[in-house]
Amino acid sequence: MTTSERRRAKTWSLLGDVRRKVTPYEAVTAKFHYHFRRDPAPFELDPEMPLNTWYLRHRENSPFQVDDWEGFRDPFKLTYKDYVSLQHERELYLDGLVDQHEATEAAAGLDAGWVDTLRQLFVPLRFPLHGLQMISLYVGQMAPSSFITNPASFQAADEMRRIQRIAYWTKVLGNAHGDDLATTAAARDAWVGGAEWQPLRETVEQLLIAYDWGEAFTALNLAVKPALDSLIDWQLGELASRNGDAFLSLLFAEFQHDARRSRKWSAALVDYALRRDQELSGVLTGWLDTWVPRAQAATEGLAPLFGTAPVSMPATGVVDAVRSQLAEVRATCGL
Amino acid sequence: MPRLARSEWYDLARDMNWKVSYVDESEAWPDELSTGKGIPMEDWWGWDESYKVSYREYVHNQVGKDAAVYSVNSVLARSKMFSQLDPGWKSAILAHYGAIAVGEYLASIGESRMGRFGRAAAWRNMAMFGTLDEIRHGQIQTYFPYGLLDREPRADWAHKTFHTNEWGAIAARHLFDDMFTANDAVSTAIQLTFTFETGFTNLQFLGMAADAMEVGDIDFGSLISSIQTDEARHSQQGEPTIKILIEHGHKEYAQKLIDHMFWRSWHVFALLTGLSMDYYTPLEHRSHSFKEFMDEWIVKQFLDQFRDFGLEPSWYWPEFLKETNWYHHALHLGVWFWRPTVWWNPDGGVSPAEREWLEEKYPGWNDSFGKYWDVIGQNVRNGKPELTLPETFPMVCNMCQIPLCNPAGFAAGYLDSPAPLIHDHGGRRYTFCSKPCRWVFEQNPSRFQGHMSIIDRFLAGQIQPATIPGALAYMGLSPEEMGQDATDCSWAFANGTILKKGA
Numbered sequence: 001m002t003t004s005e006r007r008r009a010k011t012w013s014l015l016g017d018v019r020r021k022v023t024p025y026e027a028v029t030a031k032f033h034y035h036f037r038r039d040p041a042p043f044e045l046d047p048e049m050p051l052n053t054w055y056l057r058h059r060e061n062s063p064f065q066v067d068d069w070e071g072f073r074d075p076f077k078l079t080y081k082d083y084v085s086l087q088h089e090r091e092l093y094l095d096g097l098v099d100q101h102e103a104t105e106a107a108a109g110l111d112a113g114w115v116d117t118l119r120q121l122f123v124p125l126r127f128p129l130h131g132l133q134m135i136s137l138y139v140g141q142m143a144p145s146s147f148i149t150n151p152a153s154f155q156a157a158d159e160m161r162r163i164q165r166i167a168y169w170t171k172v173l174g175n176a177h178g179d180d181l182a183t184t185a186a187a188r189d190a191w192v193g194g195a196e197w198q199p200l201r202e203t204v205e206q207l208l209i210a211y212d213w214g215e216a217f218t219a220l221n222l223a224v225k226p227a228l229d230s231l232i233d234w235q236l237g238e239l240a241s242r243n244g245d246a247f248l249s250l251l252f253a254e255f256q257h258d259a260r261r262s263r264k265w266s267a268a269l270v271d272y273a274l275r276r277d278q279e280l281s282g283v284l285t286g287w288l289d290t291w292v293p294r295a296q297a298a299t300e301g302l303a304p305l306f307g308t309a310p311v312s313m314p315a316t317g318v319v320d321a322v323r324s325q326l327a328e329v330r331a332t333c334g335l
Numbered sequence: 336m337p338r339l340a341r342s343e344w345y346d347l348a349r350d351m352n353w354k355v356s357y358v359d360e361s362e363a364w365p366d367e368l369s370t371g372k373g374i375p376m377e378d379w380w381g382w383d384e385s386y387k388v389s390y391r392e393y394v395h396n397q398v399g400k401d402a403a404v405y406s407v408n409s410v411l412a413r414s415k416m417f418s419q420l421d422p423g424w425k426s427a428i429l430a431h432y433g434a435i436a437v438g439e440y441l442a443s444i445g446e447s448r449m450g451r452f453g454r455a456a457a458w459r460n461m462a463m464f465g466t467l468d469e470i471r472h473g474q475i476q477t478y479f480p481y482g483l484l485d486r487e488p489r490a491d492w493a494h495k496t497f498h499t500n501e502w503g504a505i506a507a508r509h510l511f512d513d514m515f516t517a518n519d520a521v522s523t524a525i526q527l528t529f530t531f532e533t534g535f536t537n538l539q540f541l542g543m544a545a546d547a548m549e550v551g552d553i554d555f556g557s558l559i560s561s562i563q564t565d566e567a568r569h570s571q572q573g574e575p576t577i578k579i580l581i582e583h584g585h586k587e588y589a590q591k592l593i594d595h596m597f598w599r600s601w602h603v604f605a606l607l608t609g610l611s612m613d614y615y616t617p618l619e620h621r622s623h624s625f626k627e628f629m630d631e632w633i634v635k636q637f638l639d640q641f642r643d644f645g646l647e648p649s650w651y652w653p654e655f656l657k658e659t660n661w662y663h664h665a666l667h668l669g670v671w672f673w674r675p676t677v678w679w680n681p682d683g684g685v686s687p688a689e690r691e692w693l694e695e696k697y698p699g700w701n702d703s704f705g706k707y708w709d710v711i712g713q714n715v716r717n718g719k720p721e722l723t724l725p726e727t728f729p730m731v732c733n734m735c736q737i738p739l740c741n742p743a744g745f746a747a748g749y750l751d752s753p754a755p756l757i758h759d760h761g762g763r764r765y766t767f768c769s770k771p772c773r774w775v776f777e778q779n780p781s782r783f784q785g786h787m788s789i790i791d792r793f794l795a796g797q798i799q800p801a802t803i804p805g806a807l808a809y810m811g812l813s814p815e816e817m818g819q820d821a822t823d824c825s826w827a828f829a830n831g832t833i834l835k836k837g838a
């Protein structure tokens with residue numbers, strides 16, 4: 001047998017005649033979505049079948065287009081292996097944090113007033129965060145390049161991470177302060193019926209049906225997620241700290257790492273797109289004009305709960321802090 | 336270690352189900368992305384997976400698995416192991432990488448679709464892990480062949496196959512797009528995870544892993560064994576989905592989804608695994624025949640799972656059982672004969688000793704398939720390799736996209752007719768290799784009707800020049816990449832004389 005005798009390849013032929021050897025990150029990420037802008041239709045089935053028309057409508061015909069998405073690089077250059085390795089380390093840290101606070105029976109020592117705040121503001125969080133997980137996966141499945149799909153998928157996994165730590169601690173709180181905390185009803189009733197939660201629920205549900213991939217990315221990663229991350233990881237963390245709940249304060253500080261990673265790759269993607277087509281600024285701004293007010297309305301709904309904690313934070317301060325982070329996200333993106 | 340066992344808190348991390356009210360449920364779970372069959376949303380919320388895992392357990396486990404597999408690769412990459420592998424085995428793994436690596440990555444899209452459009456939070460969470468798993472499988476299965484590029488340029492096909500119009504690539508895309516990339520969430524759970532992963536990937540991954548270890552390809556063996564441990568977890572999404580469909584009176588629908596994808600999976604696996612196991616793997620290292628694997632993993636084990644749900648083997652079961660005797664042998668003849676159209680080097684694999692093995696495993700093989708190889712071997716020995724190469728193309732099935740080999744099945748006594756099945760629909764004539772392929776089409780013609788097979792494209796003038804070289808160029812095969820016999824037809828020479836180059 002003879003194998004082919006052309007010159008020794010430095011990299012995949014689809015990556016062109018690159019002189020340098022591409023990085024392992026690029027070798028396992030570049031040009032995996034064979035179906036993007038494929039002729040006559042994305043998928044190898046009837047060109048008119050529902051998923052073909054769905055992708056043509058919401059991806060190929062999205063206003064968020066550049067000539068080539070394959071040039072985008074996640075600033076963290078995460079492969080699966082790197083992501084799992086990174087989060088393994090961070091989860092070891094959280095395991096230690098939980099151990100430490102379980103050993104000191106930290107949950108049992110919380111005062112009833114603070115537990116009541118947690119009941120209203122902390123326990124229901126897994127519902128909206130699950131919404132963010134779902135929407136991240138939507139962005140991932142619709143994105144035109146694996147360089148975008150992968151960080152969106154890792155971001156969804158980060159949401160699951162946060163949800164599960166919240167669920168775990170909810171059970172710990174339930175064991176210490178009454179089983180009713182650790183029930184579906186304790187979370188769902190507030191999420192579905194609590195007045196404070198309705199603006200957020202309305203926003204999340206609307207975001208579930210924002211099917212244009214560019215709009216879904218913009219609304220999620222530049223408006224709704226940064227607002228909610230700011231509200232939870234920063235503001236609720238601060239409230240916990242003021243109320244002597246060191247565990248939650250540190251837990252939320254940990255999630256800030258994930259939130260920052262999301263903001264960085266999102267800003268990098270916007271920067272990449274705008275460098276290719278400055279006109280896209282108008283497209284993104286148009287979407288933000290819709291979604292930032294919705295994200296802010298969601299924040300304004302929940303902010304008053306911060307004012308009812310034993311050591312309270314004024315609602316206006318919380319709203320302003322979130323608004324300021326949203327403005328920072330926009331400014332970083334040059335929007 | 337956190338004090339609470341997973342079971343104490345886990346339900347709180349998968350109960351995030353609510354009735355949307357600010358938007359229509361049908362907008363948030365559109366039928367084309369999540370065919371719910373009208374089952375009330377609340378009835379999906381009891382969806383329960385049998386194999387549970389938390390995020391922290393997942394990352395802690397996976398980091399160890401990755402470290403193990405990548406370190407094996409890192410050590411072996413500097414060794415001579417790959418160059419010393421049997422040429423037929425190399426063909427098996429190059430065929431595998433091309434057909435599977437990017438396909439697995441694309442399964443992450445199907446998983447993400449279930450992670451968004453699955454109808455219960457518990458299901459969406461399992462699909463979240465599935466999304467990560469499939470990114471892993473796509474990346475790890477391209478990383479390994481990437482490291483082979485300097486020694487084996489055909490490893491490039493691990494990355495580019497799905498971007499080409501090579502006929503096997505079209506068949507793989509057509510199957511995988513139907514199964515997950517362009518499928519709705521409910522069907523994906525049943526067709527990808529239950530039918531394909533529970534059934535067929537066991538075959539490819541466990542079977543090939545066993546053979547790899549026998550052959551001494553520790554790199555590939557450790558790779559696919561590690562992948563299989565992920566598949567075992569995320570493949571469980573089908574069962575709870577089937578249960579809910581059946582509980583709501585949609586047993587027939589679930590059965591149809593399974594029957595559809597079982598048949599399609601069978602054809603592609605006969606092509607990929609059948610040839611690898613029975614012809615490409617060195618004789619001394621074959622642990623089982625392909626048929627024995629089919630009998631053990633599919634006919635027995637998978638069938639038991641069907642029956643657990645009160646489902647029955649498909650209407651085409653007798654035809655399927657018959658095909659396990661002949662179909663992959665016929666495909667092997669075709670693939671070997673049309674070897675310039677594939678990216679690997681098919682191993683004829685019919686030396687006297689191998690023929691003896693084939694006869695033992697498939698009684699009658701010498702009288703049916705052996706007689707073709709007699710003629711081919713004679714042409715090879717007579718120094719007439721041109722007589723062993725194609726001058727035209729075969730018809731291709733409008734469902735499985737695999738060339739028809741009905742005449743060989745007929746000649747071997749397994750089919751009533753050598754003729755293809757013709758089906759007229761909407762003013763167009765379609766050609767199918769088998770009744771089940773035609774049946775899949777008839778169940779949902781609008782899903783398939785506008786698709787053109789590679790032969791349809793050829794006949795419609797889309798492939799220019801309309802010659803064999805033109806078609807090979809359309810398929811993306813450079814002359815250096817076109818398949819040749821893996822061992823320069825050494826199997827044809829009892830005395831071991833090697834044929835001149837070019838066969």
